Amino acid sequence: MNRPMVALIFFVGSWCSAFGQTHTKDTLTPITIQPLKNNLHLITLVGGSEFNMPRFGTNIVASVGPDGILLVDAGFATTGQAFADTLKTLGNGKVRIVLNTHYHDDHTPGNRFFADRPTILAHRSTYEVLSGNFFHLTGDPSPNRPNVGFDDSLIIEFNGEQIQAVYAPHCHTQGDIYVYFPNEKIVAVGDLIFPDEFPYVDLPDSGTVVGYTAQIKRFIDDFPDDVTFFPSHGRTYNKTDLRVYHQMLTETTGAVRTAVAAGKTLDQILQEKVLAPWEKWIGGFPTTSMEAWTRTIYAEVSGLTAGKVSVCDPMTEALVKGTVQDAIRRYNELKASQPDAYDYSEAHVNVLGYQLLGRQRMADALAIFKFNTELFPGSWNVFDSYGEALAAAGDTAQAIVNYEKSLELNPGSPTGAEALKRLRPGK
Ligand SMILES: [Zn+2]
Numbered sequence: 001m002n003r004p005m006v007a008l009i010f011f012v013g014s015w016c017s018a019f020g021q022t023h024t025k026d027t028l029t030p031i032t033i034q035p036l037k038n039n040l041h042l043i044t045l046v047g048g049s050e051f052n053m054p055r056f057g058t059n060i061v062a063s064v065g066p067d068g069i070l071l072v073d074a075g076f077a078t079t080g081q082a083f084a085d086t087l088k089t090l091g092n093g094k095v096r097i098v099l100n101t102h103y104h105d106d107h108t109p110g111n112r113f114f115a116d117r118p119t120i121l122a123h124r125s126t127y128e129v130l131s132g133n134f135f136h137l138t139g140d141p142s143p144n145r146p147n148v149g150f151d152d153s154l155i156i157e158f159n160g161e162q163i164q165a166v167y168a169p170h171c172h173t174q175g176d177i178y179v180y181f182p183n184e185k186i187v188a189v190g191d192l193i194f195p196d197e198f199p200y201v202d203l204p205d206s207g208t209v210v211g212y213t214a215q216i217k218r219f220i221d222d223f224p225d226d227v228t229f230f231p232s233h234g235r236t237y238n239k240t241d242l243r244v245y246h247q248m249l250t251e252t253t254g255a256v257r258t259a260v261a262a263g264k265t266l267d268q269i270l271q272e273k274v275l276a277p278w279e280k281w282i283g284g285f286p287t288t289s290m291e292a293w294t295r296t297i298y299a300e301v302s303g304l305t306a307g308k309v310s311v312c313d314p315m316t317e318a319l320v321k322g323t324v325q326d327a328i329r330r331y332n333e334l335k336a337s338q339p340d341a342y343d344y345s346e347a348h349v350n351v352l353g354y355q356l357l358g359r360q361r362m363a364d365a366l367a368i369f370k371f372n373t374e375l376f377p378g379s380w381n382v383f384d385s386y387g388e389a390l391a392a393a394g395d396t397a398q399a400i401v402n403y404e405k406s407l408e409l410n411p412g413s414p415t416g417a418e419a420l421k422r423l424r425p426g427k
Pocket residue numbers: 015016017102104172191
């Protein structure tokens with residue numbers, strides 16, 4: 001492919017993470033619909049069991065009127081059928097347009113359940129990620145793939161409103177969009193805001209802290225004062241909330257940058273809990289933890305990630321021409337001979353593992369995940385992913401060993417605990 005298209009799955013799967021509120025099965029209705037203003041409704045889906053996670057809500061802003069239904073995002077695989085069925089009872093029941101804010105698996109899998117094949121739009125990179133190509137590896141398009149990809153912005157006249165879809169480059173992912181409903185002064189922002197939590201920036205998909213922070217500033221500067229922002233997860237934000245959020249982003253980035261400039265290593269920064277003054281922003285999930293946010297900022301400000309091509313590019317080239325052992329050899333050779341040329345971080349190697357897993361290349365996937373545990377033996381996440389792959393391959397005993405190792409490194413990991421509950425029933 002022409003450009004780095006890293007993607008999919010940073011920690012456990014390509015869920016977005018994080019949401020101030022998590023929910024248990026017993027306390028939530030899976031689908032709720034709440035009227036907003038004029039034609040707009042807020043639909044909340046509760047899913048996430050597919051990610052080995054406690055369930056959580058995804059918010060969808062819908063325009064329902066004479067032209068039919070326009071949706072911002074389509075939600076989870078686990079809620080897809082029920083959501084499609086529910087929409088048949090809303091307005092004239094015809095889903096005409098879906099806008100995907102980004103590719104993550106709590107936003108796009110619902111696409112495939114709309115039987116009448118609506119127009120499904122997303123940024124070009126979302127389209128490409130879901131087309132199944134990953135550097136030099138080819139694959140089948142995801143059934144969740146949108147059918148229109150665009151580059152910058154669109155105006156869609158629908159239900160009497162000029163709805164605007166706008167690209168926000170390199171923020172939460174490479175290809176986020178937000179959708180503005182000017183009549184109601186409502187902005188559906190996807191994961192461009194994680195209310196009251198550290199944000200999740202998907203570094204392997206070329207999300208950036210600097211881009212994320214700049215977009216928050218644009219929301220503050222470019223919109224009317226009485227606008228309301230609807231994030232995919234959690235409560236609504238106004239511009240006052242956003243100013244506080246922006247301050248947290250700049251202060252936490254500054255704190256890590258100062259520590260890096262003073263020569264501190266990542267381990268020191270984590271041990272000293274440099275971000276402790278902002279601990280009230282810790283989210284409930286691995287990707288919005290203080291550790292995750294610290295690691296993300298560190299990767300960017302120390303130059304590990306900024307502008308570098310993923311090591312998956314040369315690794316997949318070697319894999320296509322040879323074997324998985326050639327890919328591993330290529331990684332080791334490049335890291336030794338050109339340590340600054342590529343982004344060698346664990347997240348990229350992990351993504352490659354998930355890409356192979358998704359292509360049912362089990363032996364190759366297991367080799368890559370195992371290699372990542374050897375490269376990064378202090379990372380709970382790589383053991384968690386290796387455990388997930390072993391479980392998928394049917395090796396329950398080794399899956400348990402690796403999940404236990406992951407939990408030893410991070411006793412708070414909800415994914416490891418959930419997986420072990422399933423793998424060791426009755427324990
Ligand atoms: Zn997301």
